Amino acid sequence: MRSSRIIGSAMLALVVFQACKKNEAPVVVPTLTEKTVSGIPADTIVGLVNGQPVGAGRYTFFSFETNAVVPSTDSNSVKWDVAVRGTTIITNGGNSGPGAGGAFVYVGTFDDVKAVPKDSIFRQDNAPTSYAVPNTSNRGWYVYSPVTMLITPIPGRVLVFKTAKGKYAKVEILNYYKGGVTPAATATDAEKLKNQRYYTFRFAYQADGTMNFK
Amino acid sequence: MTTVSFAQRGTDSSRMNLDEVVVTATRTPRSMGNIAIPVSVVSSKTLYQSGSLRLNDILAEQTGIQVIDNFGKGIQVQGLSSEYTLILIDGEPLIGRTAGVLDLSKITVKNIRKIEIVKGPSSSLYGSEAMGGVINIITDRAGQNKTDLGLRYGRFNTVDGNLNFSRRINKTDLAASLNYNQSKGYSLKPNAVQKTVEPFRRSTQNLSIHQQLGKQWKAGASFRANASHIDNTIFVQNLGTTIASKGFEKNEEYNFTPYLQFNKELKIKSILRGYLTGFNALQQLDVKNAAGGYDDRFRQLFARVENQTDWQISENAAFTAGAGMVRETVRSNRYDTASTLRTNTIAYFFAQHEQKISSKLTWIGGLRFDANQAYASVWSPKIAFQYKPSDKVKLNVSYGRGFKAPDFRQLYLNFTNVAAGAYSVFGSEVAVSELKRLSAAQLLDQTTALAGSLSALKPEVSGGLNAGIVYTLDASSQFTANIFRNDLKNMIVTDVIAFKKNGGQIFSYFNLKRALTQGLELGAQQKIGQWIQLNAGYQFLYTADKEVLQSIKKGEVFQRSLTNGQAYRMSLSDYGGLPNRSRHTANLKFNADNAKGYFSTIRLIYRSSWGTSDLDGNGLINRADEYAKGHLQVNTSIGLPLDSHWKCMAGIDNLFNYKDIQFLPGNPGRTAYLDIQFIF
Numbered sequence: 001m002r003s004s005r006i007i008g009s010a011m012l013a014l015v016v017f018q019a020c021k022k023n024e025a026p027v028v029v030p031t032l033t034e035k036t037v038s039g040i041p042a043d044t045i046v047g048l049v050n051g052q053p054v055g056a057g058r059y060t061f062f063s064f065e066t067n068a069v070v071p072s073t074d075s076n077s078v079k080w081d082v083a084v085r086g087t088t089i090i091t092n093g094g095n096s097g098p099g100a101g102g103a104f105v106y107v108g109t110f111d112d113v114k115a116v117p118k119d120s121i122f123r124q125d126n127a128p129t130s131y132a133v134p135n136t137s138n139r140g141w142y143v144y145s146p147v148t149m150l151i152t153p154i155p156g157r158v159l160v161f162k163t164a165k166g167k168y169a170k171v172e173i174l175n176y177y178k179g180g181v182t183p184a185a186t187a188t189d190a191e192k193l194k195n196q197r198y199y200t201f202r203f204a205y206q207a208d209g210t211m212n213f214k
Numbered sequence: 215m216t217t218v219s220f221a222q223r224g225t226d227s228s229r230m231n232l233d234e235v236v237v238t239a240t241r242t243p244r245s246m247g248n249i250a251i252p253v254s255v256v257s258s259k260t261l262y263q264s265g266s267l268r269l270n271d272i273l274a275e276q277t278g279i280q281v282i283d284n285f286g287k288g289i290q291v292q293g294l295s296s297e298y299t300l301i302l303i304d305g306e307p308l309i310g311r312t313a314g315v316l317d318l319s320k321i322t323v324k325n326i327r328k329i330e331i332v333k334g335p336s337s338s339l340y341g342s343e344a345m346g347g348v349i350n351i352i353t354d355r356a357g358q359n360k361t362d363l364g365l366r367y368g369r370f371n372t373v374d375g376n377l378n379f380s381r382r383i384n385k386t387d388l389a390a391s392l393n394y395n396q397s398k399g400y401s402l403k404p405n406a407v408q409k410t411v412e413p414f415r416r417s418t419q420n421l422s423i424h425q426q427l428g429k430q431w432k433a434g435a436s437f438r439a440n441a442s443h444i445d446n447t448i449f450v451q452n453l454g455t456t457i458a459s460k461g462f463e464k465n466e467e468y469n470f471t472p473y474l475q476f477n478k479e480l481k482i483k484s485i486l487r488g489y490l491t492g493f494n495a496l497q498q499l500d501v502k503n504a505a506g507g508y509d510d511r512f513r514q515l516f517a518r519v520e521n522q523t524d525w526q527i528s529e530n531a532a533f534t535a536g537a538g539m540v541r542e543t544v545r546s547n548r549y550d551t552a553s554t555l556r557t558n559t560i561a562y563f564f565a566q567h568e569q570k571i572s573s574k575l576t577w578i579g580g581l582r583f584d585a586n587q588a589y590a591s592v593w594s595p596k597i598a599f600q601y602k603p604s605d606k607v608k609l610n611v612s613y614g615r616g617f618k619a620p621d622f623r624q625l626y627l628n629f630t631n632v633a634a635g636a637y638s639v640f641g642s643e644v645a646v647s648e649l650k651r652l653s654a655a656q657l658l659d660q661t662t663a664l665a666g667s668l669s670a671l672k673p674e675v676s677g678g679l680n681a682g683i684v685y686t687l688d689a690s691s692q693f694t695a696n697i698f699r700n701d702l703k704n705m706i707v708t709d710v711i712a713f714k715k716n717g718g719q720i721f722s723y724f725n726l727k728r729a730l731t732q733g734l735e736l737g738a739q740q741k742i743g744q745w746i747q748l749n750a751g752y753q754f755l756y757t758a759d760k761e762v763l764q765s766i767k768k769g770e771v772f773q774r775s776l777t778n779g780q781a782y783r784m785s786l787s788d789y790g791g792l793p794n795r796s797r798h799t800a801n802l803k804f805n806a807d808n809a810k811g812y813f814s815t816i817r818l819i820y821r822s823s824w825g826t827s828d829l830d831g832n833g834l835i836n837r838a839d840e841y842a843k844g845h846l847q848v849n850t851s852i853g854l855p856l857d858s859h860w861k862c863m864a865g866i867d868n869l870f871n872y873k874d875i876q877f878l879p880g881n882p883g884r885t886a887y888l889d890i891q892f893i894f
Binding site: 107108109110129135136137138139142143145146147148152153154155156157172174175180182185186200202 | 631659713717719770771772773774779780781782783827828829830831832833876
């Protein structure tokens with residue numbers, strides 16, 4: 001229903017647009033990018049403290065607009081949209097950054113999100129108490145198994161983002177391990193730790209500022 | 215255990231078994247041909263010729279029964295897991311379950327006369343746990359004037375020594391037995407530092423005495439003790455650093471069953487029985503170790519007094535009634551300190567009426583009521599019909615309700631895992647106070663909606679329907695078919711009630727899940743010539759979590775593709791049902807023997823693939839890589855009687871050396887053994 005209304009208003013806009021400049025052929029600039037990104041390190045394990053694995057405590061910053069990792073020196077800017085550290089995902093907004101960013105978790109497939117639902121509420125980070133994308137097991141985007149000690153993204157969870165500059169993107173996290181391959185349940189603890197904290201995800205970014213992902 | 219008017223036949227299983235007398239199905243002795251619910255018997259001859267040592271060995275070869283290796287060797291009957299199956303020794307329930315699983319390898323079969331297997335719910339007679347089925351182990355008869363000594367040696371330094379003694383002195387019947395069983399364990403992975411199965415030793419002692427007191431009275435008592443010791447060396451690896459912790463596990467169990475019985479002219483039989491059983495478990499890991507020791511203590515006590523009275527009203531009607539009380543206590547450091555006592559008291563009564571309406575039609579109805587102190591009370595009815603249109607055909611239909619009481623773990627567990635995810639599990643009776651405590655200490659982040667619905671747990675209940683046919687072609691061929699369906703509700707599951715500030719989740723127990731198991735069981739027995747007997751069995755099984763079925767239909771369940779990692783909607787056909795269930799299981803048993811005692815057996819046991827654990831994050835069995843491989847196991851044995859005193863047998867289990875290191879750690883591969891018996 002919602003998406004058909006959006007399509008309807010888009011078509012109406014198109015008609016008005018064509019009516020004004022009926023002699024010129026419309027120039028169609030694709031504004032939606034869809035990409036799959038892999039190997040984004042998220043504070044990979046550097047050692048053990050009191051027997052617990054730890055990273056260096058650093059976030060990796062990423063921009064949907066440029067489809068690239070942003071240097072951490074730019075962390076206090078609107079150049080990045082999302083950053084990852086372990087299973088924690090932050091947005092450029094709230095108390096995490098100066099941008100207009102926020103996010104929420106949508107239950108459904110990536111293709112189900114044809115547009116951001118109009119009544120959506122984008123949550124904002126209030127680190128460390130709460131995050132726009134909840135960072136605990138089975139509450140946000142992943143589930144941790146105490147039996148296999150593996151982290152698995154929950155299928156059917158789409159992270160819908162408002163970017164630092166107020167545009168929209170949707171993300172499906174595909175894997176949390178190096179090379180996009182989860183170690184076998186029988187792999188050693190060392191192997192599971194060594195290869196974790198590498199994100200593989202796909203995203204769609206709408207550059208025109210609309211809520212459409214079509 | 216019961217003296218009856220029915221003629222007792224020998225244990226010659228090569229005969230069709232319709233006139234075998236069984237006691238488990240109705241709590242009264244009845245010939246199998248007159249029982250309206252699915253029941254089967256494993257004879258002592260089958261036990262001996264199969265070379266079985268422990269109860270799981272022989273049950274693994276029975277149609278419709280799966281042995282599942284998880285917290286010990288538990289069984290699955292009609293797709294219901296070990297916690298929903300009642301195990302009796304001479305009619306009394308065994309205790310000592312770990313995570314709901316009663317480890318069958320604790321039980322020797324060397325002093326067993328027969329095993330009776332009743333499928334479908336029998337809570338109307340037995341109360342809690344009799345949902346999927348009841349396995350009743352009937353020990354050797356006292357007063358037989360025989361003594362035998364057995365010794366077995368097999369792979370992995372497996373030694374099993376056994377002494378059975380049975381004698382009648384004046385009017386006193388005695389039976390005693392001793393069993394010792396050990397193995398040095400094994401490693402499935404070459405060069406592994408930790409063994410797959412650690413060395414263990416077990417012992418069992420039995421003593422029973424029965425005294426006739428005049429014509430009408432009889433008294434007696436049985437005592438059984440069982441102990442096991444398992445070495446336990448655990449290696450914990452943390453990024454290359456290996457920490458070895460030495461430890462052990464010790465389990466002790468004992469039962470004491472005194473009784474007084476009154477018989478009057480085969481019309482009235484009344485028995486007053488006491489039953490006291492205890493289970494003590496101790497697990498320790500190197501307490502001196504800097505990585506932290508582990509010390510787990512569990513002491514369970516179960517005491518019961520019961521009267522059962524059977525009244526043969528007429529040739530066509532029989533009535534049974536009984537009542538009893540149970541007191542159960544547990545002390546464990548899993549629930550607070552090892553000295554905290556947790557108790558439950560149960561009072562119950564049951565009644566059963568059997569009526570022959572015509573020469574072809576019989577019905578039997580039963581009802582039981584259990585009033586419990588620690589959780590809600592429960593009624594368990596059952597009704598069964600048997601119709602015999604001819605001598606060759608027997609049709610059975612039965613419906614019953616089964617239940618399982620919440621166990622002490624579900625009521626009182628207080629567990630926090632400091633290492634993995636800092637999660638906690640609280641029993642339903644302690645969860646509210648624990649949440650208050652954590653909240654007061656400012657450790658709680660937020661509670662979930664479920665926390666508000668924490669309340670006293672109800673028993674898990676099931677409704678079970680069985681409909682079957684037994685067709686006896688002639689003295690050498692018999693076919694059976696039975697369809698079954700079990701609908702379970704109020705199943706107890708753990709769910710999140712709160713989150714801690716450090717991210718850890720807090721779980722408690724709820725009556726949330728509904729599930730179903732349904733299927734078809736087929737059996738055939740064929741005698742070929744004088745010596746050869748063929749037995750075949752097959753079970754088709756479908757299981758599902760009903761909540762999951764509903765969510766799938768609503769399109770709310772997703773799975774992740776193995777090829778591109780993307781999520782897509784799950785369809786009903788992708789859903790693999792409850793874990794550890796094989797869709798197809800089958801067996802084919804070939805047996806040849808003669809009157810002199812020479813025998814040989816070949817037994818083929820097949821199990822199709824089964825779901826193990828979730829890998830794609832949806833908590834369900836759906837993807838191809840979440841299944842263990844189906845397989846066929848072949849066991850074989852031969853027997854050579856040397857003279858009237860010496861009997862010798864040898865066998866090879868798992869002839870083709872099938873192994874699955876990951877999903878069948880309890881299967882060591884091919885094992886050969888030699889068994890010698892001396893009969894005095």
